[in-house]
Amino acid sequence: MAQPYLSLEFIDKTFERNGTRSEVLKQISLGVDKGEFISIIGHSGCGKSTVLNIIAGLIDATSGAVFLDGKHVDAPGPERAVVFQNHSLLPWLTVYENIDLAVSKVFRGKKSKAERHAWVMHNLDLVQMAHAKDKRPAEISGGMKQRVGIARALSMEPKVLLLDEPFGALDALTRAHLQDAVMEIHARLGNTMIMITHDVDEAVLLSDRIVMMTNGPAAKIGEILDVPIARPRNRIELASDRTYLKCREAVLKFLYERHRFVEAA
Amino acid sequence: MSVTQLNLKEEKKPAQTAQVVTFNPSPATKPFGTRLLQNGRQMMAQLLPPLITLVLIVLLWELVCSSPTSSLPAPSRVLEESWELIAHPFYVGQGIDQGMFWHIFASLQRVAIGYALAVVAGVALGVLVGQSQWAMRGLDPIFQVLRTVPPLAWLPLSLAAFRDGNPSAIFVIFITAIWPIIINTAVGIRNIPQDYQNVAKVLRLNGFEYFAKIMLPAAAPYIFTGLRIGIGLSWLAIVAAEMLIGGVGIGFFIWDAWNSSLISDIIVALIYVGVVGFFLDRFIAFIGRLVTRGTANA
Numbered sequence: 001m002a003q004p005y006l007s008l009e010f011i012d013k014t015f016e017r018n019g020t021r022s023e024v025l026k027q028i029s030l031g032v033d034k035g036e037f038i039s040i041i042g043h044s045g046c047g048k049s050t051v052l053n054i055i056a057g058l059i060d061a062t063s064g065a066v067f068l069d070g071k072h073v074d075a076p077g078p079e080r081a082v083v084f085q086n087h088s089l090l091p092w093l094t095v096y097e098n099i100d101l102a103v104s105k106v107f108r109g110k111k112s113k114a115e116r117h118a119w120v121m122h123n124l125d126l127v128q129m130a131h132a133k134d135k136r137p138a139e140i141s142g143g144m145k146q147r148v149g150i151a152r153a154l155s156m157e158p159k160v161l162l163l164d165e166p167f168g169a170l171d172a173l174t175r176a177h178l179q180d181a182v183m184e185i186h187a188r189l190g191n192t193m194i195m196i197t198h199d200v201d202e203a204v205l206l207s208d209r210i211v212m213m214t215n216g217p218a219a220k221i222g223e224i225l226d227v228p229i230a231r232p233r234n235r236i237e238l239a240s241d242r243t244y245l246k247c248r249e250a251v252l253k254f255l256y257e258r259h260r261f262v263e264a265a
Numbered sequence: 266m267s268v269t270q271l272n273l274k275e276e277k278k279p280a281q282t283a284q285v286v287t288f289n290p291s292p293a294t295k296p297f298g299t300r301l302l303q304n305g306r307q308m309m310a311q312l313l314p315p316l317i318t319l320v321l322i323v324l325l326w327e328l329v330c331s332s333p334t335s336s337l338p339a340p341s342r343v344l345e346e347s348w349e350l351i352a353h354p355f356y357v358g359q360g361i362d363q364g365m366f367w368h369i370f371a372s373l374q375r376v377a378i379g380y381a382l383a384v385v386a387g388v389a390l391g392v393l394v395g396q397s398q399w400a401m402r403g404l405d406p407i408f409q410v411l412r413t414v415p416p417l418a419w420l421p422l423s424l425a426a427f428r429d430g431n432p433s434a435i436f437v438i439f440i441t442a443i444w445p446i447i448i449n450t451a452v453g454i455r456n457i458p459q460d461y462q463n464v465a466k467v468l469r470l471n472g473f474e475y476f477a478k479i480m481l482p483a484a485a486p487y488i489f490t491g492l493r494i495g496i497g498l499s500w501l502a503i504v505a506a507e508m509l510i511g512g513v514g515i516g517f518f519i520w521d522a523w524n525s526s527l528i529s530d531i532i533v534a535l536i537y538v539g540v541v542g543f544f545l546d547r548f549i550a551f552i553g554r555l556v557t558r559g560t561a562n563a
Contacts, residue, residue, distance in 0.1 A: 056467065057466075058463055058466060058467075075466075076463075076466040076467045076469070077467065077469055078467060078468055078469065080467070081467060082463070082467055084460055084463065084464075086460065088458075088460035088461065088463065088464050090461060090464070090478075090479070090482070090483075092482040092483075092485075092557070092558070101468070101478065102468055105468045105469070105470065105474070106468070156467075156468075
């Protein structure tokens with residue numbers, strides 16, 4: 001049996017604080033194929049961000065293991081680039097310098113200086129931010145910052161791109177623009193992407209499969225939904241597409257009927 | 266009633282925006298003279314209030330000290346008695362008989378050396394304490410005790426150790442300036458957002474790269490707060506230390522003037538000390554603004 005490109009095997013996570021143990025994740029197992037777009041959806045506090053951080057290596061799993069491309073993963077690294085929820089650009093660097101920091105580190109000795117410059121500009125072009133290359137993060141809008149955050153992650157040429165609620169802090173219109181941008185990049189580069197979200201429409205629009213998590217404590221993968229919609233996808237056409245609506249309904253039923261979040265008033 | 270008012274407002278609005286639009290290009294097309302006048306008016310608005318206060322204070326001082334039995338000289342007497350001192354700041358004489366510039370220069374030199382050492386050691390120790398829980402637990406109580414020791418209390422000890430006035434004064438500056446630098450640097454390092462640390466981890470920055478590219482710029486606003494407090498304290502301490510060690514320097518100049526009952530000279534020296542201290546503070550603040558450009562507002 002062929003091993004999937006990225007696999008999570010029996011991940012458990014317990015946090016211990018002031019002597020009280022809280023079980024966050026229980027027996028999370030998931031296989032992701034190369035080039036696949038996976039969304040992980042669940043109510044807030046279900047530990048979906050913890051899953052992403054474990055894949056990124058920023059948090060250690062209590063037990064279980066993550067394998068990427070046949071190798072065991074236990075520390076952060078640029079082959080699992082993260083697009084952080086609040087962009088996390090360094091405010092004292094310009095847009096160009098922020099990406100150059102990543103490119104210089106990852107491609108030192110592998111690309112010449114001119115090639116590195118071209119690669120930075122190429123990634124800025126991908127997210128249509130080349131025009132703002134000399135601006136500082138404080139001088140550009142939230143959506144633009146997140147574009148730069150995506151460019152920085154892409155510039156590391158990651159095997160897996162991890163997106164941690166990348167559009168959560170953006171307004172609906174900007175969010176739609178960025179979703180389209182991510183879809184386009186995924187179509188062009190064929191990256192493997194894992195996205196954390198709590199937006200049902202976003203999950204269905206972007207994903208090949210949607211991983212639905214039960215509520216914590218001890219959250220598990222409740223269900224995995226295939227989204228058999230052909231790409232390229234168009235949000236306007238999909239609005240009345242039967243498969244789209246059925247997928248949407250399935251996720252909504254999971255989240256609001258079978259696994260209602262009781263504490264959410 | 267309210268409806269008509271609402272209408273009025275709406276009619277006003279477009280007119281206002283139209284005005285703003287025409288306002289923007291206007292400064293460029295305005296004649297040079299008008300611009301000069303505008304700038305001049307702004308400068309006046311900035312300079313006038315402090316000038317008025319200054320004049321009032323001098324007047325009050327003149328009034329209070331004008332009687333011949335007054336123990337302190339009035340401004341007019343200061344000018345008269347210390348005119349030599351005021352008019353010839355670059356005068357070079359024998360021993361400690363020097364112009365004001367040379368006294369200030371000697372003091373600034375001591376401050377520069379002591380402060381520079383304090384900056385290097387203070388930032389290094391601050392990084393250590395900010396980074397490591399163990400260093401924090403081990404060193405912080407000692408720092409907290411030592412920093413309450415008044416600067417001058419170190420002087421006899423350092424005189425005993427160095428057996429010379431000049432290095433002792435420099436040591437006093439060092440030990441005075443270092444505490445706020447250490448403490449503020451440590452706070453800055455401890456406050457580096459988790460996000461930046463995660464970025465560094467994903468990029469696998471090594472220790473030195475993390476220090477130079479994330480840690481120092483992220484903590485720079487805090488570090489410069491410490492540096493500014495430090496330079497202020499240094500300048501406070503040097504005057505006191507020099508009074509005791511003697512030689513050329515503004516501190517001993519003041520003490521010497523007191524011993525010779527030259528009260529007017531003391532007043533001139535105090536004005537020098539105040540003005541130089543002000544510029545030292547502004548200088549560090551200026552460098553801070555240059556270095557932390559963009560850091561403060563993320």
